[in-house]
Amino acid sequence: MRQVSYSRDEKPERRPPATGSAGAPARLAEGELVDSELVEREQEQELLAGLLGGLRSGRSAAVEVRGVPGSGRSALLSRAAELADRAGVRVAAAQASWEESGLRYGVAAQLLAALTPGAGRTPPPAGDEPTDRTVELCRVFLTAARAQPLLLVVDDVQWADPCSRRWLQALARRLGSAPLMLLTARSDALPGGPYDRIELCPLADAPAVTRHTFHLAPLSAAGVGEMLGRAFTEPADPAFVRAASRAVEGNPAVLRAVIGRFAGHGRPPAADRLSQLTEAAAEAIGDRAIRTFGVLPEELLGVLRVIAVAGRYCTPEMITALAELRTLGAARALELLSGTGLLTAGDRPAFGEPKAAEAALAGIGAERREELYARVAEWAHRTAVPDGGLARMLLGARVIGHPWAVEVLRREAARRRAAGHPEEAVRLLRRALREPVRPPLRVRILIELSTVVLPTSPEAADRHLRQALLVAPADGSVGPSWVRAAELLVARGDVVAAQPLIAQAAARSETRPADRAALRALYWLAEHSQQGATHELDQPRMTALPTSPTDPAEAGVVAWRGALGGHDIACTRALARAALAPSARDTTPLTTQLAACHALVLADDFAEARTALDAVLVRAEESDARAVTGLALLVDATAELRQGRPDRAATALDRARETVPQHCWHPLMAPGPPAFRALVQLERGDLEGAEQSVAVARPGGAEGGLAWAHLLYARGRLRLALGQRGKALADFLECGRLLLARQVTNPALLPWRSAAAQARGPRTDDAQAIALLAEERRLALAWGAPSAVSTALHTMGARAGDPARPGRRPGRPWPESAAPAARTPATWQYRQALLALGTTPLSGSDTIDTLLFDGTPATERPGRTGQSDRSERAGQTGQGGQGGRAAPARPRRAPAGTPRTPGGAPDPASLGLTGAELRVAALAAGGLANRAIAAELSVTLRTVELHLTKAYRKLGISGRAELAAALGRAPRETP
Incomplete structure (x- = not known):
């Protein structure tokens, strides 16, 4: 049985009042008594004063004080000694302790030394057969009491040695023969047995002796407030008083410790200090628990440790099986521990304060503690304890080695994550990885762990996925889990680190063909996202993808x-x-x-x-x-x-953004979301929002990825809208360089060529701009997607138009029609028109003019003063750009005598308008706004604007005001 020094927590050392600085919120330091008067112990003090007064008149008495540790037993005994001094009663006091519980007549020796100063403690007599000194000691103390009324005080009498306890019982039977009062204090932490109590069994013909037992109750809220009022110079806040009463559970010693901590830090008892109050109370309760553990026998400590591990799932049967009780049963052990104040009331024993449970396990080594957790967890599993309790036990246990432990930890991790506690889920999954599991299950646990830590630690998430790809396989069943880990790495953007690991996984002989094909696909997907991520000499080499894969x-x-x-x-x-x-x-x-x-x-x-x-x-x-x-x-x-x-x-x-916050993307992928957001804001005309979105992205190693190319394009579009052509052109060209380095030539992804042509300015004879437009047109036609073709051709049309044309938005280098058309499904007629226009060769500014103005002479074009000789000849001969075919003329407006349809509307062919353009123009001429036209025809607003722009150009007019006259109809009056 271990020996532990014992110090009382309910009898703090007396100290002079603290002499702190003026205005300090408290007037005592930690450990001092609040006041010489005990709070809510007035009845006990009054009764003791009366008994001491009767003692002077020859009336003997026996008083026992009981209470949990910290309830003020020792303080009350000290108060009784003070009252005895004032009443002229002689006092002899002793303090029993665990250390001297085996010393014969140890308590009696202390009392004898106090009665006879300078005599010292009497050592136990020598010899094999110890001498019984009970009669001799009784004679000594009774003689002294007859000379002067005597008060004997014994604190913590439960630790008195057997000889002293036997002597006290003998003395109690003789109290009536002398003015003698016996005052003892007993802790409820160790309730006395049937032979431990000091009973009054007076001898025959002896006078009756008064007996009293004080049970010290916890302080009420009013008592807590009174102690706080005595301790602090300023009144305590009522909310603070209520919280303090709950936190200390009415224990005076804990409250004194809390007051001392607040005084040491200069904190007032205010409502905004409740968090510090809770922390101080927990520390004080933990300290009290440690002191209580120091005086408990090893068997009871074993019971407390089992309770600390099992928590509220502890049962008497579990204590019997796991606590290694030798002399006590579980029921008796719990009975002895019921008065400590450490356990909560109820059918199942449990600690009321977590710090007390931690203190119960602090006295044993890590290996022994893990073994205890493992034994309790195995018992709890057999008794069907819920996953929450089992998982808590497994966290502190050694390796269990059974599959049920891993499944419990995974299920509880999923539940904790769903409840919004990802950090707890991470602990459970990391604990599961300590167990011996098969490779497929280990890979799945690593993937689950990566998913949980992604929002808070993306780098750790990638690290777990890379570990999953490195798990050595036992058979081919791990392949699907490898594919899952690889695709998560590629999706987040960690392609540089993923490629060699994917290649290693695909090269393993255990990998099934279907899994190997999926890994090969992911490898080349990563390679195209970040070309050259692996060196040519890296092994193993990944086979190329087939041209026509199955x-x-x-x-x-x-x-x-x-x-x-x-x-x-x-x-x-x-x-x-x-x-x-x-x-x-x-x-x-x-x-x-x-x-x-x-x-x-x-x-x-x-x-x-x-x-x-x-x-x-x-x-x-x-x-x-x-x-x-x-x-x-x-x-x-x-x-x-x-x-x-x-x-x-x-x-x-x-x-x-809600699913994957910006910080969760890999640096190679991080520029993508803000780039797309900036493009959306530009479409809405929100230049300030676009600037903020572009500013979010930082290079940080992202310059080589496709996402960075998107950001360059978005930033170039923003700068172009702000009139910063030089910077915009640099962004577009750098975007093109990155794309071309990866053989990304399709303008459907990012039309950077036409954007760069716009950034070069409105000059129609700019050879580089023409080359960029021609290349984009060629590539768009080669790809054949309608949106790509219309974007390329529409940009060319906007460039060839007159920048000074009325209706252009001020401050913009291009007319509104330069924006890409709305991506609505194109009719077959529109596709044919685009095809005819797109297949015309584009070799220079003259060809652009001829193509867009359908052979109209340069001298008749709006805003033109002259052209080159070749342009003039092309205009006079009416030659188009394709094989010398004459392009159809575009009249400026419908002349008199224009053929009309039976309904009275002009013939679209005679005006050079398509059917869709004529319908939009007719509704606009009738007074409808663009949005109303879009709703009427079930098209987008951008489509309406595009058709109107084309109609204006074909009819040779400058705006809506001339539209009705050009169509040969009178404008409709609108209110």
């Missing part, structure tokens, strides 16, 4: 790469559809399916892309793949933006 994952990546290169739109669509087929959705990585969706978006197959994106989003959210969900929402925003729906694109971006 695996759906490889088909998705090949489709995406083909779309970026602008090669064979029909083949790209076929490969993308193969990757998104229903039969492939459950086996193909979501990241490669997103690549196929992006390819369909670039091919203007928005309906198919939308259906596939919805399916990917559902699966990503079900599997808790945040990175994949965020990437899917970015593709969704791209599709909405290409269709001229910036509001829907903004909604998708908001969802992406």
Whole structure:
């Protein structure tokens, strides 16, 4: 049994009042008595005073004071000694302790030394058979009491040695023969046994002796407030008093410790100090528990340790099985511990203060503690304790080595994360990784851990995924988990570190063919995102993707790469559809399916892309793949933006930001979300918001990725709108350099060439601008997506128009028509017109003019004063740009005698207008606003603006005011 020094917590050392600085909130230091008067102990003091007065008259008495540790037993005994001094009663006091509980007559020796100063403590007699000194000691103290009334005080009598306890019982039977009063204090932490109590059994014919037992109750809220009022110079806040009463549970010793801590830090008892109050109370309770543990036998400490580990799931049966009780049963042990104040009331024993539970386990080594946690956890598992309790036990246990432990930890981790406590889920999953598990399960746990830590520590999330790819396989069953870890790495953007690990996983002999194909697809998807991420000499080498893959994952990546290169739109669509087929959705990585969706978006197959994106989003959210969900929402925003729906694109971006905050993207991917947001804000005309979005992105190693190219394009568009042409041109050209370095030539992704041509200025004879426009037109026509073709040709048309034309927005280098047209489904007539226009060679400014003005002489063009000789000849001969064919003339307005339709409207062919342009122009001439026209025809506002711009140009007019006359109709009066 271990020996521990014992110090009382309910009898602090007396000290003089603190002499702190003026204005200090408290007038005592930690450990001092609040006042010589005890709070809410007035009845006990009054009774003691009366008993002492009767003692002077020859009436003996016996008083026992009981209470939990810290309730003020020792303080009351000290007060009784003070009252005895005032009453002229002689006092002899002793303090029993655990250390001297085996010393014969130890307590009696202390009393004898106090009765006879200078005599010292009497050592135990020598010899094999100790002498019984009970009669001798009784004679000594009774003789002294007859000479002067005597008060004997024994504190913590429960620790008195057996000889002294036997002597006290003998003396109690003889109290009536002399004016003697016996005052003892006993802690409820160790209730006395049947032979421990000091009973009054007077001898025959002896006078009756009064007996009293004081049970010290906890302080009330009023008592707590009184102690606080005595301790502080300023009144305590009522809320602080109520909180203090709850925190200390009415224990005076704990309250004194709290007051001392507040006084030491100069804190007032105010309502804004409740958090410090709770912390100070917990520390004081923990300190009291440690002192209580110091006087408990080892068997009871073992019981407390089992309770500390099991918590509220502890049962008497568990204590019997695990506490290693030798002389006590579980019921008796709990009975002995019931008065300590450490355990809460109820059928199941549990600590009321967590710090007390921690203190109970602090006295044993780490290995022994882990063993105890493991034994308790195994017992709890057999008795069907809920996962929450089992997981708490497993956190402190050694390796269990059973599958149930891992499953419990994973289930509880999922529950804690769903409840909004990810840090607890991380602890549980890391504990699960300590158990011996099969490789597939270990990879899944690492993926779960990566998902949990992603919002707070993205780098740690990537590290766990890389560890998952390095797990040595036992068989081919780990392949799908490797694919999952690889796609999460690629989706977040950590492609540089992912490539060699994906190659290693694919090269392992245990990898199944389907998993190897998926890993190969992810490898090349990462390679195209960050080209040259691995060195040519790195081993193992990954085989190239086939041109016509049969695996759906490889088909998705090949489709995406083909779309970026602008090669064979029909083949790209076929490969993308193969990757998104229903039969492939459950086996193909979501990241490669997103690549196929992006390819369909670039091919203007928005309906198919939308259906596939919805399916990917559902699966990503079900599997808790945040990175994949965020990437899917970015593709969704791209599709909405290409269709001229910036509001829907903004909604998708908001969802992406909620799912994957900006700091959670890898540096290579981080510029993407702010770039898309800036483009959306530019479409809305919010230049200030676009500036803020662009400012969010920082290089930080992102300069080499495709996301950085998007940011350069968005920043160039912003600078162009702000009139900063030089900086905008630099951004567009750098964007093009990054894209061309990866063989990304399709203008459907980013039309940087036409944007750079706009940034060069409105000069129509700028050879570099013409070359950029010609190249974009050629590539757009080679790809064949309607939106890419219309964007390229529309930009050319805006460049050839007169910048001084009325209606141009001030401060903008290009007319409003220079913006890309709304991405609405094109009719077959419109496609044919675009094809005829787009196949015309473009070799110079004269050819641009001839192409756009359909052979109209240069001298008759608005805003023109002259052209080159070749331009004039082209205008006079009416030669177009394609094989010398004459282009149809465009009249400035409908002349008299223009053929009309039976309904009275001009014939569209005679005006040079298409049917759609005529319908829009007719509604505009009738007085309808652009938005009303869009609603009437079920088209976008941008489409209306585009058709009106073309109608103005073909009719040779400058605005809506001349439209009705040009169409040969009278304007309608509007209110």
